[in-house]
Amino acid sequence: GAVVSQHPSWVICKSGTSVKIECRSLDFQATTMFWYRQFPKQSLMLMATSNEGSKATYEQGVEKDKFLINHASLTLSTLTVTSAHPEDSSFYICSAGQDRGAGQPQHFGDGTRLSIL
Amino acid sequence: AQKVTQAQTEISVVEKEDVTLDCVYETRDTTYYLFWYKQPPSGELVFLIRRNSFDEQNEISGRYSWNFQKSTSSFNFTITASQVVDSAVYFCALSEGRGTSYDKVIFGPGTSLSVIP
Numbered sequence: 746g747a748v749v750s751q752h753p754s755w756v757i758c759k760s761g762t763s764v765k766i767e768c769r770s771l772d773f774q775a776t777t778m779f780w781y782r783q784f785p786k787q788s789l790m791l792m793a794t795s796n797e798g799s800k801a802t803y804e805q806g807v808e809k810d811k812f813l814i815n816h817a818s819l820t821l822s823t824l825t826v827t828s829a830h831p832e833d834s835s836f837y838i839c840s841a842g843q844d845r846g847a848g849q850p851q852h853f854g855d856g857t858r859l860s861i862l
Numbered sequence: 863a864q865k866v867t868q869a870q871t872e873i874s875v876v877e878k879e880d881v882t883l884d885c886v887y888e889t890r891d892t893t894y895y896l897f898w899y900k901q902p903p904s905g906e907l908v909f910l911i912r913r914n915s916f917d918e919q920n921e922i923s924g925r926y927s928w929n930f931q932k933s934t935s936s937f938n939f940t941i942t943a944s945q946v947v948d949s950a951v952y953f954c955a956l957s958e959g960r961g962t963s964y965d966k967v968i969f970g971p972g973t974s975l976s977v978i979p
Contacts, residue, residue, distance in 0.1 A: 779966070779967070781969075786974075787971070787972075788953065788969045788970060788971045788972050789907075789953070789969045790969075791966060791967070791968070794966065836905060838907065840967075850897065850909050850912050851967060852909075853899075853906065853907040853909075854906075855904075855905065855906040856905045856906060856907075858905070
């Protein structure tokens with residue numbers, strides 16, 4: 746079945762560092778990918794929709810300059826958390842669509858746990 | 863606007879008991895899709911089911927069953943003869959649109975299920 750790979754799975758870094766998270770669709774092309782953030786014991790909150798070859802669409806309240814999204818190819822989207830601070834510590838999950846018509850769910854990556862010290 | 867409510871924050875059951883997880887949704891669209899996902903402690907999201915708004919048939923898959931009632935805007939999930947491996951957070955989710963995997967998915971707050979041996 747379709748697989749979405751997310752890397753790294755865990756990252757710990759110092760405050761002020763920029764962190765890049767990759768989301769790859771391994772066996773299909775994904776023109777659209779989604780980025781979610783999940784704080785402990787909370788739900789997944791959609792951050793942005795990543796569109797191949799164009800600018801991402803951010804949800805209300807998400808800082809575009811803080812969370813840079815690049816979708817340069819049909820199999821790769823990246824999320825860069827710029828100048829990360831402890832409050833950015835969270836679980837980040839991406840998903841990708843493999844559209845074969847109606848009835849297809851998104852495929853989720855395994856997530857990235859980001860800890861900012 | 864879309865909204866998904868899961869009133870049960872945490873549920874504990876003894877192994878082999880049946881348990882029902884409630885989900886109530888709000889949408890203005892006549893075409894929409896409902897999902898259930900499982901998130902075990904390891905964090906990855908496991909897709910369980912997808913149902914469109916035109917299909918009110920209940921579904922059974924092994925020990926899992928789903929009851930979709932448009933009249934009450936509910937899409938409840940029942941686990942029969944629960945097992946310890948069922949312990950996880952379960953999310954109900956909703957998407958509006960054409961039903962492709964490119965549509966935004968909005969997640970409910972989740973229900974944390976603990977199955978006690």
